Amino acid sequence: MLAYFTRRLLLALVTTIAISALSFVIIQLPPGDYIDQYIAQLSASGSAISREEAEALREQYGLNQPIWVQYGLWMGKIMRGDFGISLEWQRPVSEVIGERLWLTIVVSLAAIMFTWMVALPIGIYSAVRQYSPGDYLFTLIGFVGIAIPNFMLGLILMYIGFRFFNSNVGGLFSADFETAPWSAAKVWDMVKHLPLPVFVLGLGGMAQLIRIMRANLLDELRKPYVVTARAKGLTETQAILKYPVRAALNPFASTVGYLLPYTVSGSIIVSLVLGLPTVGPVLLKSLVAQDMFLAGSIILLLGVLTVIGTLISDLLLMWIEPRIRFQAH
């Protein structure tokens, strides 16, 4: 068990390093460096700095060092919570991202909760009542979920809301609360706005999970231990819920590993369509404006959060799967 946990922890660490390197590459990709862009920015607003001043700035930021030293410097700063300055916003990156990052987490986690809570019972129902009208209905819904990319679903729902209910169904807050400081009322307002983005974001993953759950449970239902359980005198429902469902939960927990990146990924583009105040719109804007420190930081943070989430799901898997718990190696 300890070995499994150590292995997962190590992998998470390696993944984090890989993500940070990728983020750094992305920051470095556009031609010119931060100072070039800074100069361009200044000249656009009418002021200028001399070549010497620029060189001094380069020295200060370590931009004339070899690339791996720059990476080290950048990582060192990030460890201390310093993500650099956003050119576009003229504010520290951490300030720009701060609240939006939390909202991204809230929306993504809510979507995953929704995905699980709906997919689990539906998957069980579909497997136990295979080929029933309900099973066909859910299969159909599943296909809709797979076929419509989430941003398109968002567009369609926005259109329906606007056209038929004459209301803008997007956003995460009512106008009154958008800039208000946090309060219980604001949280409640957000909760009221959550269902639509959560549905849009969760439908695709839900469809996949229903398919997986149904297939797994169908496999498990054929196993002899189900007959053993019923031969003891358990009712069919008791037997199914205690044994095969438990066994089918295993792939359920292991899907978190990619359900989480999938959902976080989706939240970026869905936020743009539904106008959610997550990091999504900021990321797009920063990329278009080549505000690379901001963009790189967002990509890094999203990646790292996903790694943490995946690690948690691995622990969950360990908890529900005794075979992993007792594996010697």
Next chain:
Amino acid sequence: MAQSVPAIPTDPDHLVEDIATDAEERVSVATQWQLMWWRFKQHRLGVFSGVVIVIFYLVVVFADLLAYVDPAQSEALRSLIAPQPIHWFDNGQFRPHVYALAGKRDPLTFKRVYEPDPERKIPITLFARGFEYKLLGMVPTDVHLIGLAGAPPEEGLYLLGTDLQGRDMWSRLMLGTRTSLTIGLLGVAISLFLGVLLGGLSGLYGGWVDTLIQRIIEITRSIPTIPLWMGLAAAVPNSWNVTQIYFSITIIISLIGWTELGRVVRGRFLSLREEDFVLAAELAGASQWRIIFRHMVPSFLSHIIAATTLALPAMIISETALSFLGLGLRPPAVSWGVLLQDAQNVQSLAISPWLLAAAIPVIIIILAFNFLGDGLRDAADPYGV
């Protein structure tokens, strides 16, 4: 009385055995591909989806024949015209035609609006002349499948309306289909190459090679793809031309999309290595290359085809999503994602819902590839239940 039952001269069990083995014999001598085809044919939805996909790729090949206006031709005066219906009958006679559109100024809003004029009927003809292009990329021609008789299509042929810049949506959709579906194929081809190469190495050699490649796959899968794509795509210089951008976007998408195929290939290699027939070939002294290409690859090729089919929708969605964000293909390139970009604004979408037209082929093709892939996957296990 028992003796009165007439004895049958021939050996009766002979007949029974013949009946039983006839069907079995057909199965046992069939090639793997025959078996797959028989099984696949039973998957009606899969076959139907296959037909749909063939039709879509015919559109890819003949996109400019099916378009009737140059998709880049814009005309501010004809912006956001609603789709115009085709009238099939004229005074009870089959004579497809459209009404000519007349521009008017709305007396209240002073906006220019177009209204069909039922008095001016323009017949639709087949093989009309229009903008010039090269058929199949070789034959220069200006013939298009449909057009208006004696008038340019702009007079009244608007099958799917126009966009904000007055460009014809139908013609753009045809060419967008070409871009989106070829990018999907090309992307999947690169993914397949990477997946088979790395998955194959992993499954074949095992040991540290396997461990390394497995970790790479795990790491790639645990990173949210869209932000990563966005970051990479944003670095594609604005100055590049359409073709360069097309290829760089394809590569970016497939760099991340190969992992699933890699996993499938590796899994197959690993399980096949344990199979008795591979051991038998080894004992018979077959070389490693012979074992791989003569024995192993044919037995999992079908699985690879199925997995590839299932990977295609993800490729198409990726391109659509990136272009929709404005980070993928950029105008003047036309793709489904580029077309959907116009639909980003809810207000304009509410007034001109036809801007969402590209969503329909996206949904259809994703479903079709999924059903086809499911059918192929089931058929790929010819001896399975």
Next chain:
Amino acid sequence: MEPILTVDNLKTYFFQSEGTVKAVDGASFEVYPGQTLGLVGESGCGKSITARSILRLVDKPGRIVDGSIQYYPANGGQALELTELPSDGATMREIRGKDIALIFQEPMTSFSAHYSVGNQIMEAIRIHDRGLSQQAARARAVDLLRKTGVPMAEQRLDMYSFQLSGGLRQRVMIAMALACTPRILIADEPTTALDVTTQAQILALLKDLQRSFGMAIILITHDMGVIAEMADEVAVMYLGRVVERGPVDQIFHAPRHPYTRALLRSIPSIDGEPRTKLPTIRGSIPHPYSRPQGCPFHPRCLERIAGVCDQHEPALARMADGQAVACFLHHREEIRQN
């Protein structure tokens, strides 16, 4: 002696789109208290489905279409017709585990890998004894494991099935089946998956437990050796039908049905001539969808009567010595009545 279970002309069919599989097609036998009935036949002859039918655990698309299963409860009350009880109803569930228990061939897959074996045994105890406390149930589980010869019972209780050896697993499985001291134990190929030494131990254990608990055993196996060792009565099944039935000595010493004779011939004997070929039954079991007309065994039978065996089905008829056989070689008159 009165039987505690009689199965008469039981038919369990599976209705599939490709055709109907008559898995059990007229099985008849009786089970007596304290005795062992051996149900023997090749794989696919319907032995296991018969067992499942008794417990009403046949899943869709299978269904009992005909016949009766009479169970005579312990209190001497009225016989229960099991085929008429709702399969998930309270009465049937009360019988399962408490009156009739089941053990399987593959103890690995018969246990869930997600709960400790103790959890699963205690569950079996507490389903039928709801008032029992957790500690009492645990004590009983430990006691059961000891009785079935599991060393270090206390520790083993908290283990998972995949941590136990095959022999231990089967012992634990038996312990679980005995949780409520059932009157009938159905053992479906209990030793097939085990090696020969363990096999002998498990059989000895079953015999031992039968003596101390006084239960009846329905032993399902394809192994004539196991039958010889364990059974009091034998029912030979072929293609879903009981073709011969009788006391174990008679079946072994005076088999009447050609199939039983062929089965017995195909057992390797220590007295046999070295290096001679072991006789086999020619042909193979017909495909489930295309069963032969007439006597199901006739295509493989060396003694078939042309025009009779391929036309008519012989009924299972009791002979003067108590043995019953379904074969025209022994009772031609059966056709005349038809």
